[in-house]
Amino acid sequence: MDFVQNFPFISIILSLFSGPLSSVLSGKKAKMVNVAVISIIGVMSAAVLAYVLGSGQEYVYTMGHFPAPWGNEIRVGCLEAFMALFFCVIMLLSMIGGQKEREAEIEKTKQNLYYIMVNLLLSSLLALIYTNDLFTAYVFVEINTISACGLIMIKQNGRTIEAATRYMIMSLLGSGLLLLGICFLYDLTGHLLMSNIQEAVRVLHDTGAYHIPLMVSLGLMSVGLAIKSALYPFHAWLPDAYGYSTLSSAAILSSLVSKGYIFLLIKIFFRVIGFDIVRDSKVINVLFVFGVAGMIMGSVSAIKENNIRRMIAYSSVAQIGYIYMGFGLGTTAGVIASIYHVISHAATKSLLFVAASGITDASAGSTGFFDLTGAGYRNKLAGVAFTVGSLSMVGFPMFSGFISKLLFAQAAVGSTHKMLPTLIALAISTVLNAVYFIKTVIRLYTPLKYVPTENMTHKTDELFTVTMEQQPFKSVALICFILLNLALGLSSEPLIRLIQNGLGMFA
Amino acid sequence: MNLANLLNNYEEAVAMILFGIGFSNLLLQKNLIKKIIGLNIMDTATYLFLALKGYIAGRKAPIVVDGVRSVEAYINPIPSGLVLTGIVVSVSVTALMLSLTIRLYRRYHTLDLDEITTRLKKEGL
């Protein structure tokens, strides 16, 4: 066994250990430990990815002296290693970009508690990516929920605490349903290890025994995870949570937290139950309908918004609708398009949040729409970054959003009944996305003398320009995000092949 | 719907009804403390359901007594271990929800979540 194969286990234990370590350190040292841990885990995940691509097949790592199903095990393939590496990169850039806001908005004595939350969130994401056991996944889903709640409420004003309460109520509903689904599945198959459950489910499906409890369990698990990742009717907590929390929390929450649950749902579909059984059931039709509804209603709500951060949050609702629509298509091409959209959305949404923060800095801290007039001239880098992010969301060629929309359309043509609603929904939602994103970009680049200034809450001379030297960390983060977006958009072929390979290894 | 089997599995049916009561309380009640009580009922019903999985009639708890090691003497130990993990998760989440309730009450002097949302929207913060 090569030493590289130990790296996934070492990354989970390292991030779990750095949580209690940060509790005894002060704020500054906890920040350095946090950045060090994320960088080390990123490097280790890159090494694992190189190893798995070199050997060409996935491997299984037993946690303890007893083989599965008596002990725990984790399973590492190229898709898992790539997702771990990507999540580390996004988390590192978000933490760097949001540093100034963190120091201003969090109390001095509670700063190390914030870094504990981020470390444990990273550990739960890694465990959800690598695990091969259903009950371990449930325990780490709970760690994910509680640490996301901690990230929202660290800012401690009325808005964030109310948002955190709403988030916890919806999330606990989802957790209850998920646990009940896992209990049903355990009763029917007697195993908790994902590969063993798949064999038992196949036997049950062929003989037709226990058909109703199996479908009920699948429905409970899917609905539970859909509630937790803010699918359309269950998204009420999202705008407040993303719109009012501190900047690095908003960037991490929108890109990473929901995606962990979606990855677990993909695992349940492919590895626990088997995608052909899922396709025969009616569950994915329900997910498809809610996904399409989310795509359109999310964009409609975003058009009405006046606050730029809430507008970006509503746009997240629409993008999660895209991902569920990709599942609902029922083909492997649809799932590949969804996974690519997960990656592209994570990169773009964090970029938009950090750029929006740079823009509001240049507008005396106000997030209202009228106050942002001409901010593109005052903070040039943030304006360019926001334009890049908006064009990627709308689906302009050369950026990553175009590739994901193309993949969705290709997958839709592959499936017969759902082709027409999918293409119509894609077209309508592209137009709606363009309405509110391009409107904001135009407003950013309108010089101040062309608009009435009485609508603005600050006087014109209070607004000042922000240069790159004044905000070194944020500028570095923005440049890295722009390059990442261009790289995803221009050279997407190797990535799509990697996802295809990984999904083949998955089952 | 197999009514005879439902009466045979009456413990599990009771667990499902309790789950439904807890779930609807968590979703529909206006008072935050009653929502937290609903959450606890829902979690307890789930653990009751899970613990019933391991029961085998006429056998003892899985602690080795007198060196008897055969499978026929003990019940299934796996669901008990899973319930242990679940109870700790439930306690942690209840503590978190209660502290959120205390903070909201100190600031707005009401336990009704809808009223707090309406007040925040009127403030236009």
Place this chain on the structure above:
Amino acid sequence: MSKKLSEEQYRKTRSFQLKQWLDGTKDPFLDTVEMKPQEEFREDRTVIRERSEEKKRLLEKVYDLEHNAEMRIFQRIYRIFSVIFCVSLVLMLLIAVSNLPTVGAFERPVNNEVAKRYIEDGLDETGAVNIVTGMILDYRAFDTLGESHVLFIATCTVLILLRIDKKNSKDYMEANDRTHEPKNDIILQTVARILVPPIFIFGIYVILCGHLGPGGGFSGGAVIGAGLILYLNAFGFAKTERFFTEKIYKRMSFCALACYALAKSYSFYTGANHIESIIPLGTPGAILSSGLILILNICVGVVVAGTMYTFYAIFRKGGY
């Protein structure tokens, strides 16, 4: 204006005509104005003020729940749909339960080879007489590692929300209810003096004998935590602070969780790389047996006891 040409000569050049055309002031072919020249946008002050007042009035009317009929109808429909959803959920679950294998029967999918090995070989492979403790702390130790961190992170969130750090602020004075403490309440103090030592001893016994009988880290830790809370209520914060402060709690839980992580990573690493573990299993039935399970029980018990006491102290006073 040009530096090299005069004004009239500049007006005759092509570039000036192009600029005029771009600005829209004069079309060189039709000699008319194509569009109005751009000027600064001005709006009457009273119109703007009226618009903002009307918006405020509209917001008041919309969120006025007593008189807004549409909002009441919407809320009623929402409640009806939610009730229908919950009732249909319960019915669906009951239908599913009626098709499940019978409770208490022996032939169920759950009683398969996994449970068989735990029962038959559990004592030999882990050394624990209590099979459930052997299962959660040796076979499936990764789940228990995650679960201790759930407890830890819940404590951190409670600390974020309720810990008061400025010692001289008004919040601290309000939360500090030491004047309400039962000072020298005879009954409480006498009973506490009798009961608290046996409670601690019982808790320590439950933790240490977790692998020999029913018990373990979680239950023993909860018992010790309850004993600490009883002591605090009887004797007040002044006496408890002599042996349990926040610094002690932080260091204690850090050491316990670090010890757990180190012990388990040694076990996982040796297991995955097929190296023999050097920890002896001892004779079953003795206290010092079953390898790492005793140490893990103590770590978990320490964390749980500290957490229970911390929850109580933070909820009551906002600090220690």
